[in-house]
Amino acid sequence: MKNSSNKRSLVADQWHPSSVCCDHRAALREIAKGQSLVTQLRAIVLPALHSDERCDLAAQMLEGILDCSRKAVSQLQLLLSSPHDDDDHHHVDDKRRVRKIISSSDDDDHCSSKAAEDHNAKPLRQHKRRRFGDSVSLETPVPHYDGHQWRKYGQKHIKNSKHPRSYYRCTYRQEEKCKATKTVQQREDLHHANSYNGDHPIMYTVVYYGQHTCCKGPAALADDHVVVEASQISTDSHCQSPSSSSDLQAAEVHAGNSSQCSNISVTCSSSVVVEDCNKLLDMMPAADELTADVLLFDMTAYAPLDLDINWEMDINALWV
DNA sequence: TGGATTTGACCTTT
DNA sequence: AAAGGTCAAATCCA
Numbered sequence: 001m002k003n004s005s006n007k008r009s010l011v012a013d014q015w016h017p018s019s020v021c022c023d024h025r026a027a028l029r030e031i032a033k034g035q036s037l038v039t040q041l042r043a044i045v046l047p048a049l050h051s052d053e054r055c056d057l058a059a060q061m062l063e064g065i066l067d068c069s070r071k072a073v074s075q076l077q078l079l080l081s082s083p084h085d086d087d088d089h090h091h092v093d094d095k096r097r098v099r100k101i102i103s104s105s106d107d108d109d110h111c112s113s114k115a116a117e118d119h120n121a122k123p124l125r126q127h128k129r130r131r132f133g134d135s136v137s138l139e140t141p142v143p144h145y146d147g148h149q150w151r152k153y154g155q156k157h158i159k160n161s162k163h164p165r166s167y168y169r170c171t172y173r174q175e176e177k178c179k180a181t182k183t184v185q186q187r188e189d190l191h192h193a194n195s196y197n198g199d200h201p202i203m204y205t206v207v208y209y210g211q212h213t214c215c216k217g218p219a220a221l222a223d224d225h226v227v228v229e230a231s232q233i234s235t236d237s238h239c240q241s242p243s244s245s246s247d248l249q250a251a252e253v254h255a256g257n258s259s260q261c262s263n264i265s266v267t268c269s270s271s272v273v274v275e276d277c278n279k280l281l282d283m284m285p286a287a288d289e290l291t292a293d294v295l296l297f298d299m300t301a302y303a304p305l306d307l308d309i310n311w312e313m314d315i316n317a318l319w320v
Numbered sequence: 321t322g323g324a325t326t327t328g329a330c331c332t333t334t
Numbered sequence: 335a336a337a338g339g340t341c342a343a344a345t346c347c348a
Contacts, residue, residue, distance in 0.1 A: 152325060154340060167339070183339090 027072075136208045143184040143204035148212060150182065162188050170214055178214035183207045 150168035
């Protein structure tokens with residue numbers, strides 16, 4: 001408690017002399033987490049409801065909750081926006097901000113002037129180093145449980161790291177020009193992770209870059225049909241085995257088995273459409289297995305929704 | 321057969 | 335030059 005209060009005062013000093021401002025940001029973060037939880041809940045509950053009427057009602061209620069929180073966020077952002085707007089991005093490195101402006105302008109052009117000069121060049125590749133300023137970093141045992149569909153496009157071994165880093169982009173990158181990406185890497189040390197009386201779940205560091213601009217987010221999925229991955233039931237004949245050759249996802253299966261949680265991932269890169277709601281319920285862990293820690297992990301497994309806020313944890317949680 | 325994943329090469333940044 | 339991010343051909347799989 002003492003540490004947290006010290007940290008809070010430090011942050012207040014950095015951002016704004018007013019601690020009230022800082023509290024608003026904390027409130028924004030909490031609301032964003034709440035939105036994530038509701039989105040998660042919706043993805044689980046809606047397919048379990050057979051009745052269309054109940055399903056519609058539940059969908060409306062959940063959407064109402066999300067709407068309320070969105071309005072709350074708007075109000076808080078109004079309070080935060082005035083005289084010190086330029087302080088909002090203080091934690092983003094200035095050089096990176098400049099690059100962001102430059103690179104974002106040619107994101108859609110696909111061709112830099114350098115490439116234009118090279119008439120014999122192969123089709124230009126876009127290789128841009130990521131910007132931490134745009135990122136949200138989370139630690140979770142369920143790295144794919146974030147309500148969006150991702151397609152893996154690369155994997156790299158990272159220096160001084162046992163586990164490779166996997167690169168994902170939004171499945172709807174092309175059709176909807178959604179530029180959201182994320183990286184997933186298994187953590188090596190669990191000493192800082194929460195534990196269940198010493199039984200450590202495998203933790204992953206997930207870093208989200210950019211925001212989803214596609215219309216196939218959690219809401220759309222819940223309204224349409226819910227896509228669910230059940231990593232623990234990968235042997236089920238109805239289910240597509242989650243990428244047998246991916247050590248990352250194999251590790252995820254392991255995580256699901258070892259931690260009594262994370263049995264269900266929604267809208268993962270390897271997914272299966274659940275047509276039988278009872279089956280989905282069978283896949284779910286018993287309620288009494290959901291410990292507080294599990295809830296905490298699942299909560300933080302979500303990227304924030306489309307909130308135009310800067311998460312303080314971006315910088316603090318970045319793990320190199 | 322088409323979509324998803326793997327993986328080595330290529331490119332950018334530091 | 336090394337490290338990290340992305341591309342795209344090869345491969346896998348339902």
